[in-house]
Amino acid sequence: QFSNIGGFTAAKLYEAHSIISDMFLEDNTTFLSFPADIISTGLRGLINDVVKRKLVDVIITTSGTLDHDIARTFGKYYCGSFNYSDVELREININRLGNVLVPDESYGELIEEKVMEQLEKLYSIKKEWATVDLIKEIGLSINNESSILYNAAKNDIPIFVPGITDGSFGSQLWSFYEQHHDFKINLLEDEHRLSDIIFDAKKTGAIMVGGGISKHHTIWWNQFRDGLDYAVYITTAQEYDGSLSGAKLEEAISWKKVRPNARFVNIYGDATVIMPILMAPFL
Amino acid sequence: QFSNIGGFTAAKLYEAHSIISDMFLEDNTTFLSFPADIISTGLRGLINDVVKRKLVDVIITTSGTLDHDIARTFGKYYCGSFNYSDVELREININRLGNVLVPDESYGELIEEKVMEQLEKLYSIKKEWATVDLIKEIGLSINNESSILYNAAKNDIPIFVPGITDGSFGSQLWSFYEQHHDFKINLLEDEHRLSDIIFDAKKTGAIMVGGGISKHHTIWWNQFRDGLDYAVYITTAQEYDGSLSGAKLEEAISWKKVRPNARFVNIYGDATVIMPILMAPFL
Amino acid sequence: QFSNIGGFTAAKLYEAHSIISDMFLEDNTTFLSFPADIISTGLRGLINDVVKRKLVDVIITTSGTLDHDIARTFGKYYCGSFNYSDVELREININRLGNVLVPDESYGELIEEKVMEQLEKLYSIKKEWATVDLIKEIGLSINNESSILYNAAKNDIPIFVPGITDGSFGSQLWSFYEQHHDFKINLLEDEHRLSDIIFDAKKTGAIMVGGGISKHHTIWWNQFRDGLDYAVYITTAQEYDGSLSGAKLEEAISWKKVRPNARFVNIYGDATVIMPILMAPFL
Amino acid sequence: QFSNIGGFTAAKLYEAHSIISDMFLEDNTTFLSFPADIISTGLRGLINDVVKRKLVDVIITTSGTLDHDIARTFGKYYCGSFNYSDVELREININRLGNVLVPDESYGELIEEKVMEQLEKLYSIKKEWATVDLIKEIGLSINNESSILYNAAKNDIPIFVPGITDGSFGSQLWSFYEQHHDFKINLLEDEHRLSDIIFDAKKTGAIMVGGGISKHHTIWWNQFRDGLDYAVYITTAQEYDGSLSGAKLEEAISWKKVRPNARFVNIYGDATVIMPILMAPFL
Numbered sequence A, B, C, D: 001q002f003s004n005i006g007g008f009t010a011a012k013l014y015e016a017h018s019i020i021s022d023m024f025l026e027d028n029t030t031f032l033s034f035p036a037d038i039i040s041t042g043l044r045g046l047i048n049d050v051v052k053r054k055l056v057d058v059i060i061t062t063s064g065t066l067d068h069d070i071a072r073t074f075g076k077y078y079c080g081s082f083n084y085s086d087v088e089l090r091e092i093n094i095n096r097l098g099n100v101l102v103p104d105e106s107y108g109e110l111i112e113e114k115v116m117e118q119l120e121k122l123y124s125i126k127k128e129w130a131t132v133d134l135i136k137e138i139g140l141s142i143n144n145e146s147s148i149l150y151n152a153a154k155n156d157i158p159i160f161v162p163g164i165t166d167g168s169f170g171s172q173l174w175s176f177y178e179q180h181h182d183f184k185i186n187l188l189e190d191e192h193r194l195s196d197i198i199f200d201a202k203k204t205g206a207i208m209v210g211g212g213i214s215k216h217h218t219i220w221w222n223q224f225r226d227g228l229d230y231a232v233y234i235t236t237a238q239e240y241d242g243s244l245s246g247a248k249l250e251e252a253i254s255w256k257k258v259r260p261n262a263r264f265v266n267i268y269g270d271a272t273v274i275m276p277i278l279m280a281p282f283l
């Protein structure tokens, strides 16, 4: 349908579709990166499907993704409005995430319960964990088809979270550490695993949803192999402020994070609209 | 599909769909407003279909819409890239509109030829024209199913262009005026026609694509009947700069341009993506 | 101060400063274009100073500029918040414009009174008016140093408003027309005046605040002399949506609206912050 | 100057000034958070001054801040253009960051040299480091008045980097780890330090430049004391995409990250313009 809209973003969707098709066909190590917020929306289901079908090989995301995935496996979020009064929501213990409503009982309390229980078990096995391994074990323990963590674990898709402490999952780790000072997160081991993936890859491609640390960590590592061969970047951020989030993939060429001959496209728009259009043909 | 994405813009698309459905069902005077740029893309075809099916009653747009509709009926545009060198394009007489390429021969030259020919004829009939009438006559003369102007004329959907002189069509009017100083555009008569439509309407609704003068003229006139009953606003503009384009429909309530109990939604994103999703179910 | 911030927008401010300095020094026809919203803020005072010092030769703006300038000469606006309830504001007859509050009594009612009174007088002189002349006469009648219209009239700086009917001033014209059907706005004569200015200019420069019809009309006319020699564009709009407002000045080179060797810069940000920084050294 | 611009962003700058004044006067624990990109601009100097004068108590930022601060202490960056060809820049080993140019020799190579040297020394002292301590030691070793890391270390302002591995500094840690598998980053200890700061604070305030992990970690920890008392958020991100970066401070109230009675303001714009205006009166 978008092929004959032929202009502006519609034309880019068409291009992105062609890039992703090739990326999936080739013997390519495919990265999927995304920020946490979208896991509070229906995109959680879509990404779960991507993971179930093993369309990607590596996930790089932020701590909030773990929060939302766990929370929504066991609790409920609701659809509200960007205009709700936050002062009133606070009084009834509901957190607002854009127009998504997150009751306390579906979030912090529940994440604490689920994660703490597992940390006890994992700590009894060994005291130092790479986050990628910890996330895999917790993923397996979730044992629920609707969970990205669970399906990623089952399908051996590693989930990297370079900013692991920044969220509720991260706060459980800290809280556990306050009780067990020999409990350690070995985040340099995560980097080691990433280096293995990068240095083993024949070609690499990335679908990057949103900016921030998840995007940067994806392109950062790819610089060690002279850049991505394929890249699709979906964002709402703009270039003029000099931010990493707003930086176009063109800029990444100068940093050797994307190859000069790579196939790539920057798409502007909310991922809750763009991603279903892009991924539907593959699901 | 978007119903169960349930968050951020996807949730709003769902809401917009429900508002538009009701708007189309009711005995409602429906306005469609849009900026010129989208008529250089495939949205021209989509809006043409909307017009053919008489889904809307009134169109308010800008001068460039006339340009692109005429140009593309008789000439060709191409798909390029936002990154093309404008200095080089200039040398080969190609104009760039985002990632759409507009050869001079498909634009200025062609519009001049078509419009001037008709102006001679129309001037021989009478010397003073309301723009809405002039556009209708030129629309009829186009006599081509792919043209929005033609189908709007045939289906008695008036096209209002409050900033008529600002574009190539407008420059033809000026150029004709230089030769015939008694040729007149009676733009206050356009306003009179709009007032008739507004004061006759039982209920009003508007699908507004983009901001600027086309959006404002739509909501401005609706203030004379205490505001729109239904409104969907699609834009990329943001609120913080105080602009009319960035103003949410909420703000229009204070101005009596939208009713306090109206059903309305603001959707952020490129119309080349949003409009096909919103309008497809009705086409 | 911004010279040694040396990066992102700060670096561009520095560049813009140098361009404007040269633009003001040379024998240059200088255009200033802006949307109406900023005239509801303190930028009205700043632009008034620009006009008093004759720093620019031509103004192109939108109908709302006339509204706000007249309203604020005789009435008062207030500072509020983007978050105020528009439903409540409506009940107390206050219109919201971003975080600026516009009481009905300072706006519509007052504009009606002032404009209608003048229209009676002007109509008794002649029945057909170019808008540029009408605005000048009304400007003179305002007779108040705080008014842009007044100072522009006194200093022979023409104010062009290609979308004259779109606002409260415009509605007075329509309303007067309903009572006097031989009252005419000759907007093709406005274009004739612009053509004189363009064809007489040795060099041209433009400071364009915001997009839409005021920006486009400025660059549109400059295409008839192969483009602007100097251009500073301040905007919050983005490129990806294909809009005229978001289009960078680069794009205008392909259209011959800006010369390939012109000195120009695109600056992103709210004009209420950018303009004082840019213009202060000249005031 | 901005006080009488009285509208849109100018009005907010005025409000922010008043909030920051109070924040600095009170017995308040003040957080400053920012993304890395701005440290490639002249804002590095401004933030360095803030640190020298001990205007803030805690810094939360991202790994790239360490990179740019070290790189620019010993190497040079240049001002270029957003339009430079990245393919050509790559060939001459220059990295582009918006319109800032970062030669390889001023970045990766130099950071490697400086950091590796220190890591050897620090590793010989002890094998496990909290990042906040590691950054302090490296800061002290820089021994240069132009360095933020140095002055922060000297003035006992802790710098927290929750996503420490994501950048060149982080890659040195990984690289060192590949040679010394018993070298450890104890990032849970960082969280412990943050918890001490939070639980000791009487009141808290934050100046947050940009979104992402640095903003989130600031508000996240403040939720454990029911929210910030003062907050100024400067961003270019927009609300509609549901992102943490685009989320207004209002939203943070529902999450208890900002108090319902806090004084706060959201300012939209490039920090290279906004920050000098806001901070100049205090420097």
Ligand SMILES: NC(=O)c1ccc[n+]([C@@H]2O[C@H](COP(=O)([O-])OP(=O)(O)OC[C@H]3O[C@@H](n4cnc5c(N)ncnc54)[C@H](O)[C@@H]3O)[C@@H](O)[C@H]2O)c1
Residues within 6 Å of the ligand: A034, A035, A036, A037, A038, A040, A062, A063, A064, A065, A067, A097, A163, A166, A167, A168, A209, A210, A211, A212, A213, A214, A234, A235, A236, A237, A245, A269, A270, A271, A272, B008, D211, D212, D213, D216, D217, D237, D241, D242, D243, D244, D245, D246
């Ligand atoms: N957002 C949450 O729900 C949440 C929850 C817990 C923790 N956190 C933490 O906050 C920190 C910052 O969050 P983040 O890095 O995940 O990113 P973020 O939400 O700040 O987003 C980063 C950028 O990605 C883009 N983006 C975000 N949502 C988008 C969308 N729907 N469509 C298109 N583009 C989009 C935006 O340009 C944004 O500036 C992280 O450390 C994270 O763990 C977030």
Ligand SMILES: NC(=O)c1ccc[n+]([C@@H]2O[C@H](COP(=O)([O-])OP(=O)(O)OC[C@H]3O[C@@H](n4cnc5c(N)ncnc54)[C@H](O)[C@@H]3O)[C@@H](O)[C@H]2O)c1
Residues within 6 Å of the ligand: A008, B034, B035, B036, B037, B038, B040, B062, B063, B064, B065, B067, B097, B163, B166, B167, B168, B209, B210, B211, B212, B213, B214, B234, B235, B236, B237, B245, B269, B270, B271, B272, C211, C212, C213, C216, C217, C237, C241, C242, C243, C244, C245, C246
């Ligand atoms: N753009 C053209 O092709 C063209 C051609 C000839 C004349 N002109 C003239 O330029 C003037 C200004 O143009 P305009 O008023 O038509 O609007 P514009 O292109 O300036 O757009 C106005 C606003 O609408 C929104 N918008 C535009 N395109 C969008 C999209 N694809 N998706 C979502 N939102 C979008 C943006 O927020 C934008 O700021 C008019 O007088 C017009 O006649 C334009």
